[in-house]
Amino acid sequence: MKYEAVIGLEVHIQLKTRTKMFTRAASGYGHEPNTLTDPVVLALPGALPVLNKAAIDQIIRAGLLVNCRIADECRWDRKNYFYPDSPKNYQLTQQFAPICLGGSVEIELPGSARNIMGEHKTIPLNRIHLEEDVGKLNHFATESLVDYNRAGTPLMELVTEPALASGDEAAAFLTILRATMQQGGVSDCDMEKGQMRCDANVSIRPVGSTTLGTKVEMKNLNSISYVRDAIEHEIKRQTALVEKGGSVVQETRDYDGLTGVSQSLRTKEDAHDYRYFPDPDLMPVHVSAEWKNSLAATLPERPFDRQRRLMADHNLPYTITSVLIWDKPLADYYDAAVKLAGSDAPALAQPLGNWITNDLLRELGATKATFKEAVAKIPPAHLVALVKLIAAGTLTTNTAKEVFAEMFATGDAPEPIADRKNLKAVPTDANELEQWCRDAIAANAKAAEEFRAGKESAINGLKGPVMKASKGKANPKLVDETLRRLLAE
Ligand SMILES: Nc1ncnc2c1ncn2[C@@H]1O[C@H](COP(=O)(O)OP(=O)(O)OP(=O)(O)O)[C@@H](O)[C@H]1O
Ligand SMILES: [Mg+2]
Numbered sequence: 067m068k069y070e071a072v073i074g075l076e077v078h079i080q081l082k083t084r085t086k087m088f089t090r091a092a093s094g095y096g097h098e099p100n101t102l103t104d105p106v107v108l109a110l111p112g113a114l115p116v117l118n119k120a121a122i123d124q125i126i127r128a129g130l131l132v133n134c135r136i137a138d139e140c141r142w143d144r145k146n147y148f149y150p151d152s153p154k155n156y157q158l159t160q161q162f163a164p165i166c167l168g169g170s171v172e173i174e175l176p177g178s179a180r181n182i183m184g185e186h187k188t189i190p191l192n193r194i195h196l197e198e199d200v201g202k203l204n205h206f207a208t209e210s211l212v213d214y215n216r217a218g219t220p221l222m223e224l225v226t227e228p229a230l231a232s233g234d235e236a237a238a239f240l241t242i243l244r245a246t247m248q249q250g251g252v253s254d255c256d257m258e259k260g261q262m263r264c265d266a267n268v269s270i271r272p273v274g275s276t277t278l279g280t281k282v283e284m285k286n287l288n289s290i291s292y293v294r295d296a297i298e299h300e301i302k303r304q305t306a307l308v309e310k311g312g313s314v315v316q317e318t319r320d321y322d323g324l325t326g327v328s329q330s331l332r333t334k335e336d337a338h339d340y341r342y343f344p345d346p347d348l349m350p351v352h353v354s355a356e357w358k359n360s361l362a363a364t365l366p367e368r369p370f371d372r373q374r375r376l377m378a379d380h381n382l383p384y385t386i387t388s389v390l391i392w393d394k395p396l397a398d399y400y401d402a403a404v405k406l407a408g409s410d411a412p413a414l415a416q417p418l419g420n421w422i423t424n425d426l427l428r429e430l431g432a433t434k435a436t437f438k439e440a441v442a443k444i445p446p447a448h449l450v451a452l453v454k455l456i457a458a459g460t461l462t463t464n465t466a467k468e469v470f471a472e473m474f475a476t477g478d479a480p481e482p483i484a485d486r487k488n489l490k491a492v493p494t495d496a497n498e499l500e501q502w503c504r505d506a507i508a509a510n511a512k513a514a515e516e517f518r519a520g521k522e523s524a525i526n527g528l529k530g531p532v533m534k535a536s537k538g539k540a541n542p543k544l545v546d547e548t549l550r551r552l553l554a555e
């Protein structure tokens with residue numbers, strides 16, 4: 067029998083807010099242990115929570131970015147359990163009335179080659195709710211110490227429907243989700259800092275079956291490639307088990323990304339009973355249409371929407387757009403440049419894309435400069451000016467590269483650089499140019515003949531001698547035009 071995998075993800079993302087969810091204590095990472103605390107975070111007797119509106123703003127923005135319906139009202143529940151990372155023995159969450167309902171995420175699967183767009187699929191979501199993060203246990207040789215700095219940080223939990231089919235799909239999902247939330251300013255989603263964490267639920271079923279198999283939840287997956295590996299590993303483990311006549315037991319497993327080995331953490335028998343109940347200290351939150359709309363107005367274009375627009379409006383190839391859309395400042399730079407190109411945009415849109423995704427990024431990599439520093443050196447207007455000089459034939463691709471390097475080094479505009487380095491094609495006397503062209507045709511009768519017979523590339527054999535006669539200073543565009551005119555005579 068053939069089996070297929072069914073996967074559902076639970077993704078926790080820390081929301082970017084200045085302070086914690088129910089108190090004024092600061093949110094942050096990398097501080098001295100237990101310095102970002104106060105009586106509310108530590109759950110000292112008598113401390114009462116006060117909701118941070120910024121956390122609700124952020125989760126509404128997150129929900130709108132992934133097409134959720136925003137509930138008119140959401141409420142708070144206590145999820146009760148004892149563990150030393152939680153100072154108050156319960157976690158505030160939204161079990162029964164979450165703020166974001168449904169929704170979907172568009173993913174792109176890997177294409178057949180790097181330069182070919184992969185298939186797009188829509189993954190339905192179940193909900194997104196808000197909860198508070200817990201503290202962190204640090205284990206040493208003989209003791210464990212708890213750091214409550216993370217406790218109380220606003221944390222969204224996004225839950226997908228069981229609708230993904232492979233580790234690759236899960237990786238594609240997390241990749242676009244991370245970019246969308248980063249670009250929307252919802253979170254930095256740095257997985258190494260624990261700002262984005264994922265649990266993967268995996269089951270298998272016979273191909274064609276519509277009922278779900280028993281799921282296993284894989285926890286502690288702290289990179290996208292570990293999620294992909296853990297899922298593939300778990301699909302193999304379950305398939306082998308079932309093929310041997312065994313059956314999958316519902317359990318939580320821990321996957322070690324370094325060794326690629328998983329082990330059972332707990333099975334269904336000791337599954338938690340969290341004794342959820344409404345929190346008596348917090349009021350329900352009402353979300354008005356005005357509140358929602360004002361947040362919707364602050365959202366950026368989503369990456370795949372942007373890609374479709376760039377391809378449709380500027381005829382950009384997939385290879386260029388698939389570099390731009392993952393990096394908002396880079397794509398914004400491109401948009402700014404095209405806007406400045408004005409009526410020349412149709413001709414310059416693609417060269418601009420090439421210069422940004424090839425030359426600018428190469429220079430960034432080579433100099434280890436930040437993008438901000440690069441933009442300070444080469445503002446979009448300077449790049450547009452450079453591309454215009456090439457289009458006009460004043461610079462050749464080669465001389466433009468030299469100018470570009472100097473632009474990056476000095477922050478100067480291209481024109482003065484081309485002047486002082488004497489790189490501009492010199493406006494040649496039309497008669498002189500025509501004479502050089504006539505000489506080249508006469509001296510290379512064979513190439514001329516071939517061109518006239520339809521061999522387009524033969525004209526290059528005539529351009530060389532003309533450029534040589536001009537000592538490299540002739541305007542290549544004019545040379546091309548003049549040669550064609552004379553050859554047509
Ligand atoms: N049979 C199944 N096979 C694969 N995935 C499943 C299956 N049934 C449910 N899932 C997925 O498991 C996840 C369940 O997450 P949810 O947060 O609702 O519950 P939970 O894991 O029990 O709760 P907790 O937040 O306490 O871990 C969802 O992503 C869902 O799509
Ligand atoms: Mg969950």
Ligand SMILES: [Mg+2]
Pocket residue numbers: 076265283
């Ligand atoms: Mg779970």
